[in-house]
Amino acid sequence: MRVLLAILALALTAPLAAQDSMPPAPYAYRQLDDPAQEAEAKALMETLRCLKCQGQSIADSDASMAGDMRHQVRTRIADGESPAQIRGWMIERYGDYVSYKPELSATTWPLFAVPLLLLLVAGLVVRRRFARRQG
Amino acid sequence: MRRSAWTLWLPLALFAVFIGFVAVQLADPAQTEVESAMIGKKLPEFVLEPAVSDRPGLATADLRDGKPRLMNIFASWCAPCAVEAPQLAELQRRGVEIVGVDVRDRPEDVAAFLARYGNPFARIGKDDISEVQLGIGSAGYPETFVIDGSGTITYQHIGEIRPEHVELLLEKLREAEG
Numbered sequence: 001m002r003v004l005l006a007i008l009a010l011a012l013t014a015p016l017a018a019q020d021s022m023p024p025a026p027y028a029y030r031q032l033d034d035p036a037q038e039a040e041a042k043a044l045m046e047t048l049r050c051l052k053c054q055g056q057s058i059a060d061s062d063a064s065m066a067g068d069m070r071h072q073v074r075t076r077i078a079d080g081e082s083p084a085q086i087r088g089w090m091i092e093r094y095g096d097y098v099s100y101k102p103e104l105s106a107t108t109w110p111l112f113a114v115p116l117l118l119l120l121v122a123g124l125v126v127r128r129r130f131a132r133r134q135g
Numbered sequence: 136m137r138r139s140a141w142t143l144w145l146p147l148a149l150f151a152v153f154i155g156f157v158a159v160q161l162a163d164p165a166q167t168e169v170e171s172a173m174i175g176k177k178l179p180e181f182v183l184e185p186a187v188s189d190r191p192g193l194a195t196a197d198l199r200d201g202k203p204r205l206m207n208i209f210a211s212w213c214a215p216c217a218v219e220a221p222q223l224a225e226l227q228r229r230g231v232e233i234v235g236v237d238v239r240d241r242p243e244d245v246a247a248f249l250a251r252y253g254n255p256f257a258r259i260g261k262d263d264i265s266e267v268q269l270g271i272g273s274a275g276y277p278e279t280f281v282i283d284g285s286g287t288i289t290y291q292h293i294g295e296i297r298p299e300h301v302e303l304l305l306e307k308l309r310e311a312e313g
Contacts, residue, residue: 020212020239025264051169051274064239065274068265093272095172 020064027074028067034078041074044083047101048073048090057100171272171280171291178286179270183260186237186245193234193260193267199286203311204232205304206280207256208268210240211248213276219295220252226301227255231308235259236267238276279304283311 032038042059048069050061058066058073069090076086090098096105104112178195185192198204207223209216227233235256237245245259262268271280271288281290281304290307292300 020210022239022241022263065265065268068239068269071264072266072269091172093171093173093269094169094274097169 022064024064024067025071027071028064029070030074032074032078037077038074040083041070041077044077044086045070045073047087047099049098049100051094051098168293169274170293171274171288173272173288174291176288178282178288179267181260181267181270183236183262183267186235186240186259186261187242187249187254188246190235190254190256190259193236193258195286197258198234198282199284201284202232203281203283203289203308204234204257205308206234206236206271206282208236208238208273208276208278208280210238210276211244212240215295216277217248217252219277219297220255222296222298222301223255224253225298226296226304229305231305232257236262238262238265238268281307281311 032041045059046057048058050056050058050063050066050069052063052065053061056066058069073086076089077083087099096103096107102108102111178198180195182194182196183192191197198206205226223233233255235258237259240261240263242261249256260267273280273291275293277295279292279296280288281292283289289311290304292304296304
């Protein structure tokens with residue numbers, strides 16, 4: 001029984017949060033009034049990486065820093081900036097790391113080229129095999 | 136059908152190379168620190184309200200008076216920020232001007248934090264929506280930036296300043312002067 005209680009107590013404890021207790025930025029969770037602008041902002045948020053969690057986009061993260069980034073995105077969209085401009089602003093500050101959308105660049109092209117190359121080689125090997133078998 | 140030996144072993148060899156890559160990556164996990172891409176660039180324009188009553192707030196205009204200084208990103212709720220307090224005090228004692236950006240913090244919390252761990256800051260700006268933090272490409276707490284006299288970011292220190300980092304930061308400040 002005591003063991004069960006101990007396990008229960010462990011399961012119920014909240015991890016010590018290294019998070020602030022401040023309210024989120026105004027536009028962290030509030031949508032823009034204009035649905036077209038909100039859709040633009042949402043699409044952009046899905047292509048930006050949460051810097052604290054790193055495996056999530058800022059659209060999916062509840063980290064307060066991701067909220068602050070969403071606030072930047074929404075207020076900048078509302079001010080008339082284009083999604084490309086805002087993406088550029090983020091990349092200027094955090095490098096390619098902040099991009100959560102695969103992009104072709106001088107360093108990333110092998111990621112796209114190698115699978116195609118392997119597929120091509122595999123195709124050639126298979127073709128030669130079949131040609132030999134028939135012949 | 137004649138098979139030459141090496142083509143037979145080729146898939147296994149490729150697989151071994153793949154396993155090798157996996158092993159290396161497992162042994163050396165991806166870097167979790169995100170470096171700022173703003174080194175060598177000008178600070179963005181900002182004006183932050185004072186975070187405490189006994190220090191002025193912080194604006195870009197305060198950071199281009201010809202004097203290099205440290206800009207420390209911190210918060211009272213950040214445990215490593217308390218760890219680096221003695222090192223910030225040491226830097227201040229050795230003549231370094233340190234300005235603070237207090238991220239997402241309550242006035243009473245930061246006042247208690249500074250009362251407990253000391254206040255090495257000449258100015259402290261209150262950054263409630265991480266505006267300055269995002270503006271300079273900082274991704275965590277604490278981080279310390281060297282700002283030269285013209286308001287250009289010249290160096291970023293990620294994580295708490297440990298005793299062995301004090302000389303390095305002094306060196307970076309001297310470089311920013313030159």
